[in-house]
Amino acid sequence: MLRHSALRSCLAAVLIALTGASAQAELQVEIPKVAEMPPANPYRIYLSDVSIGHIVDGRLHVIDGDSMRYLGVVATAYAGQAIVSPDRKEIYVATTYYSRLSSGERTDTVDIHDAQTLTKTGEIIIPPIHAQALHYKGTIRASADGRWLYVLNATPAISVTVVDLKEKKVASQVDIPGCWILLPAASVSNRFSTVCGDGTLLTVTHDDKGQSVDQQKSAVFFNPDADPIFIHGEQDGDTYRFVSYGGDLYTANVGGAVASFEPKWSLLTDKERKAGWRPGGYQLLAQHNASGRVFVGMHDGAKVGSHKFPAKEIWGFDLKTKKRITRAPGNNAIAMAVSQGDKPRLFAYDGLKAAIASYDASGPLKLIRRMEGVGETPSLMELH
Structure with a gap:
């Protein structure tokens, strides 16, 4: 009887010791930590998805x-539109x-x-009128x-809300009736242009307080009835390039108080035009500035309404010779974007x-590789 009692006492002591050790082990909980992204390389992609x-x-x-x-991911809420700062820090x-x-x-x-880190570091309240539209550059x-x-x-x-990022406040609101998309100048930090429905470009110059001091319209840049341009433009300094529904490439310079233009030229031969090859997509144009090459998403059998069709092929052109140099x-x-630098990569959604x-x-x-299953309804990508 005593032996059984002693055995029970020993077992109880062991169980108490094990329970205590288990409780102590459970207290040693690892603290969760958010992983940090590796330093950005020129191929980092920011894919805007209106969801x-x-x-x-979004x-x-x-x-x-x-x-x-x-x-990682940044929440962009209702119809949000995102951009990376010029210094790539924000x-x-x-x-x-x-x-x-x-x-x-x-x-x-x-x-x-x-x-x-993708951490939110601040916010600036703006007038509740920002365009709840599909995100274009x-x-x-x-x-x-x-x-x-x-x-x-x-x-x-x-209109345009001008935000002073230095003071973290709204500076002004500038009316641009009948125009769409913002094209900042590179050489003048207080100037931007915009594409207007009558085929002209409106250039706005503002002062150091963000107040508009000059607005001037250009001559006609394109014919909006005969051959409208896609609103997506690619920038190289003060120069922006666009393609038209009919397959022409247009070039505008927005450095001056009034925008100026170069002669348009065709991306298509007569044979390709007869076969119905035309540009298509949303962000359908990408430009590698150093080499002077542009890439355009193209589809054949084009018809009225096919201007948003995805690319059957991607064509590359030399801006100096105005000739096609590659197709894939x-x-x-x-949507497409190309990295800058001496080892460019083109990314296509x-x-x-x-x-x-x-x-x-x-x-x-x-083609190098594909990444499957990313995004829902994105229309724009930006590279770091």
């Missing part, structure tokens, strides 16, 4: 285009918040995020020196299969 199926919850996907690895998002998610009192802000732009942020508005009357399968591209294709763009276009 139209749940538009109150996203900016951040992807390493070298490894094709998903890095991300600005012009967006809308409603007090009841999709209804109620409206508040528009410019959210500021650290581009390396030019719905939100920064001045070349990073002092000013220009946010496109639509009520539906078109298009991977259903609706597959709008049919929600994927990103990466091409070596240092010579003839050559």
